Amino acid sequence: MPGASRAYARRLHRKLLLFTLGLLAFLLLMHWAERAGLSRGWIGPIFLFLSVMMYAAVGISGRTTDPEEFYVAGRRVPAMYNGMATAADWMSAASFISLAGALYLQGFSGTPAQPGGLAYVLGWTGGFCLVGLLMAPRLRAMRLYTVPDFFAVRFGRGAQLLAALGAVACSFMYVVAQIYGIGLIASRLTGVQFEIGILLGLGGVLLCSFLGGMRAITWTQVVQYVVLLVAFLIPVSWLAYKQLGTPLALLAYGQQLPKIEQLERKLIDSPAEQEVRAHFGERARDYAERLRDPAAALARERSALEDRIRALRAEGADFAFVMMARRELSALPKDETSARELWTRAMNEAQERAKPLGGLPRHGQAFAGDPDGTPAERAEFNTSRLNFLALMFCLMIGTASLPHLLTRFYTTPSVADTRRSVAWSLLFIAMLYLATPALAALVKYEVMQHLVGSSFDALPNWIAQWARVDPGLISVQDVNGDRILQFGEIRLGADMIMLATPELGGLPYVVSGLVAAGGLAAALSTADGLLLTISNALVHDTAPMRGGRVWVSDNRVILSKFALLAVAMVAAATAALKTGEIISLVTASFSLAAATFFPALTLGLFWRGATRRGAVAGMLVGIAVTVGYMLQASAGLRAWWGLAPGGLWWGIHPVSAGFFGVPAGFAVIAAVSAWEHWRRRRTVA
């Protein structure tokens, strides 16, 4: 029915065009309203509520109880639209909110403590080559409903359950990061508490995915893609126009790289910056001194503060000063263990900031260290490069194994459409990913050229506003007391840089609202896909096959919907604990997905010899190696066991644990399968 499907596609094109025009008209209207005096307190909530309402309306119009629609959207989403939905599904809060910030902080390849930088750009796009060439077409040809279905069909029940468990684990970690992003944006945009922000966003997620499953998600994701693309490209183009005189940021930002290098050199040599660094060096030494005997240091601190309170009282000082000293006293660590933990962290941070550029690597320098330098520098270079490659490996392999992404390619009408759809997805994703390094470079230039050197008495408002949301996101402190802002005195969190970009660049507040709405779209779209994957894994993938076939039923759809509700609640509760930075949570879940699924998927699809036992053993070993490496290298657990920090193999960072897990999985599947074949041949002979 090519005629009918062409008419369907034409109808979709018209809707998309109308929606995009409507969005742009709305932005112009808001811009006009801001000029006419609409208060900022209204703009944020308007963007938040209108966008969530819109997604909910699309979601509700796609409601369904039909299993084929609920699981795979009836398998009739045209390649291009599936590409858009995949792009939104794929680009999470980590891509939209954190990536630009991470590129700002990490430059080319990241710091020794946190590898990253351009590895994210290449890793998160390169994985699609594996998806398009190896995974998606063959999985689509099998006409399944979920990724664990493949394990059920190819390897049987044990592998199916294991895959369901893996899908729940990595998607849950991922969804927590998204909900944290939702809370961050909602609370900044409306000024409500972080926890209430989470609930607001959660309502939006549930309205989309609860009622209509995959069908509703697909069309909300298409809408969300348009919002997030517009929200990203407008500030980038605007900043580029301000700095370079052209809105084509992608072509022109190369000019800023040498300028940033010059500014960096100037900052490294500046006496005021060196003063700041010396101050942090002092602070680090002070903490090191305390850490030599934490119990005594703690007692000393406590008695010094008590003395001060007594002295203040004796001289009848202002009550506010006494309160301040009291607060300091109660903020002291409770016991020796917590003192040690707190001070170690503070010492590490001070040491970092005592380095040139406040510990940030030079923006354009590939890898730390020097391949032609001293042995120590050479070792640093090699570790830095290896970490870059390992991270890229985990991100690519993880892309090709994340269940919520692979199921998106089940929804196209044919295998050929699946292949085309992967190409569309990558194209849509690249539009944002190519712009992200540009944004990072433009923001860095803006900070170094304009923000640094401004007076403390006239700091822009947004700094204080962000510090109120979460003091961990931004701290600005006049360390050397000269009332002038130095680069070393600013500490930015990766998660706020993109959201603060419009304010930093002096763009109208409407753009801030738009960027926040874009971040919300990115987080919501990914959370939708992940929640659906988790609830399907819990309900659909724990049920056995019937007569060797995967099957779906109306009852399961209802069960899935309730599982979805429950999972969303648990994820929100976990996110409210503010467990970690978005980007490290996401990277860790990539590692886990890579080690769980990739070896068994590839060998299952391409090697007839892979056996059930081999697959189960390989998955178990892959998970064990990955999780084990992450746990044994995590600083908190090591301190708890009383071990010295470290325990890294070849200096590989724990989030890239999949670098070991994936090869281990391959080796075990191959070895166990080969052993089984050998045994079978011997018994036959």
Place this chain on the structure above:
Amino acid sequence: MTAPAATKKEVPGAAWLRAALLLLWAAASFGAAFFARDLSQVVAGWPLNYWWLAQGGVLLFIGVVMVYAWWMGRAAPAADDEDR
């Protein structure tokens, strides 16, 4: 549906195309990143290594996926599409 995909016949040459494209993919990502420090020459205003890792590589990935989709679509017109 239940038959593992590995048992299905494939278009001749598809495996070779995949291998060649994957080789290109690996060279563009891991290969280029490995030698990134040595590629810091400035070409047309851009440091080459930064440009490749931030833009060139991604464009090449798009090319890889597009070539595969186009070639397979041409070589196997609906042969592997057992769909209604």
